[in-house]
Amino acid sequence: MLLDEIRGIVGEKETEDDCSVLDLSDRHLVMTTDMLHEKTDFPKGMTDYEIGWMAAAVTLSDIASMAASPADLLMAVGLDDPSRLPDITRGASACCSSVGARLAGGDIDRHTELTIVSTAIGFVDQGKILRRSGAQPGDLVCVTGMPGCAEAGLGGDIRFWKNLITPVPRVVEGRAFSEGGATAMMDISDGIALSLADLGRASNAGFSLDPALFPLIPGIPKERATDLFLFGGGDFELIATVPPDQFPVAGVDATVIGVVTEDMAILCGGSPLPHRGYLHQWELGAGSIGINP
C-alpha cells in the first residue's frame, strides 16, 4: 500500500496514530491534518456552513481520539466560488467553538473543485495521552454513540442526516476515557472493522466481538443494522479499550462490544470479521461501502 511506502520515509512511529505527537516539557502537542473534496467527501445537499463544520470536525475528532484538548485550527480552502467562503468559515468557527478551540487562520486559493484542508493542534498532559497501541488482552472494547448512523444517513435515513453532516468531535469523552484508565483509543471515522484492524496492529492484539452487545440502529432489519455498525464510515465516535475493573468510565456513555484477545485475529460472534469499511480510493479493494464509494 501507498501508506507503507511513505512510512519508510516519514517513519513508522510518526504514522501510527491519528495525530503526530511532539513532546514538550510537561505535555504533548498533538497535530493532525485532513483533506476533503466536494465530490468525494461532502454528501450532496450540505450547506456551506455544514461543509465548514465537517471540515473542522474531522480534524478535531483526531485530536479528541488522543485524549487531547484541541487548541487551534487552521483551514486552507481551495474555492471554486469565492462567495462560499464566509459560510464555510462560519461553520468551521462554530465547530471549533463547540469544543473550546479557536479557528486561528488559514489560506485561501482558487480551485476547480472545492477542497478544504483543516489542520488542528491540541495538548494533553504527559501520561494522559492515548494511542492506538496499549490495548491489553482482557480489556473491554468500548464505543461511544451509535456507529452506523452516518452511513444510514447517507443511505437516505433522514433521522441520521445530522449525524452525517455535522459530526460532533468527542473531546469530552476522549479526555474522560483517559482519566478513567483506558489503555488505547482512536476514532472510528473509517468504520469499526478497519479501526479495530489498526488498533490491533498497533497493540499487537486481537479482538472478540459479541454481536448481541452492539447498539444497533432501531427500526431497520438486524442484518443491515449490524452491517452499518461494523462497516459504516463517517461516524466520528471513539473506540477505546478499558480494563474491566475500570468500567464504566465516568463521564462517557459507552457501550461494551467485546474484549481484547492475545490472538491477533478479529472475531465477531466467533467468525473472522471482514476487513472492509471506508477506504481511501488508492487502497480500494472489493466491498468498500464507505462514504467515498
Add this chain to the structure above:
Amino acid sequence: MLLDEIRGIVGEKETEDDCSVLDLSDRHLVMTTDMLHEKTDFPKGMTDYEIGWMAAAVTLSDIASMAASPADLLMAVGLDDPSRLPDITRGASACCSSVGARLAGGDIDRHTELTIVSTAIGFVDQGKILRRSGAQPGDLVCVTGMPGCAEAGLGGDIRFWKNLITPVPRVVEGRAFSEGGATAMMDISDGIALSLADLGRASNAGFSLDPALFPLIPGIPKERATDLFLFGGGDFELIATVPPDQFPVAGVDATVIGVVTEDMAILCGGSPLPHRGYLHQWELGAGSIGINP
C-alpha cells in the same frame, strides 16, 4: 476583498501575521498553512522532489518570518497519480531536515489536480517573536538575498531556476534579526511592494525606499531589474525593520533599501510605489506579474 470578510469572522489579530500565534507559558507556538496546486503554483519542469521541497519551504518560510524555529510539518497531498507521492515526500522531508524540522505526518487523498497543503508549527521565546507590527519611524528597511531572482527564473533566466523551485527558508536569518533587535518582519513571497504595504498597515507606518541601494540582478537592464526587485514574487527572503544603531545585524547578510517613515505612504525615489506583485487570483487587479499570472 475576500480576506476582509474573513477577518470579521476569524478576527483581525488572527489574520494579521504570516502565522497564527498561540501563547504558551514561556514561549509562543506559531502555526501556518499553505495550499499549492500543480497548474498555478508549480512552474513547469519541476521534478516531484522539487515540488515536495517547495510545498514545505513556503510554510517553513512563514515560520522563519516570525523569528521562530520550525518543529513539525504536516503535509496533505491530493494526488492525480499515486506514484508521485514518494518523491514528493522525500523532497518535503529534505527541506524540513535542512532547517531542523521534522516531517511529522499528513494525509493522502485523490485529486484531479495535484494539490498540496503543508502546515507547520514552530516555537519562539517570549519577547523574541517578530510580527508585521512594530516598525518605528527611522528604522532601516532591510532585505535578505537578491529579491527578483525567482521571478527572473520563471521568466527563463536559468541562473535563477533553483531560486524559484527550491527556495531556502530563512530560519537562521529570521532568528538573527530578532536577536539583533529588529522591530518587525515578514517574508516577501508576494513581492516587496505588497509586503511593505502589509508591514506598513500593521505598523501604522510608511516607507521611503532609495533605488540606488537595491541589490539588483546583474546582467539585465536596470529598469527590468528594478521591476523584478520590487514586484517579483516567489522569493522567500525576509524583509525586516531595524533601528539604525543596531545595523548591521550579526549573522544576517542583509541590504538596507530605505527607511520607515511616520507618513503612511510608500515612496520609491520620492514617488508613490505601485501596489502590485503576486496576488491571489481572487484579488487580481491590473498589472499582476506574480508567479500565478
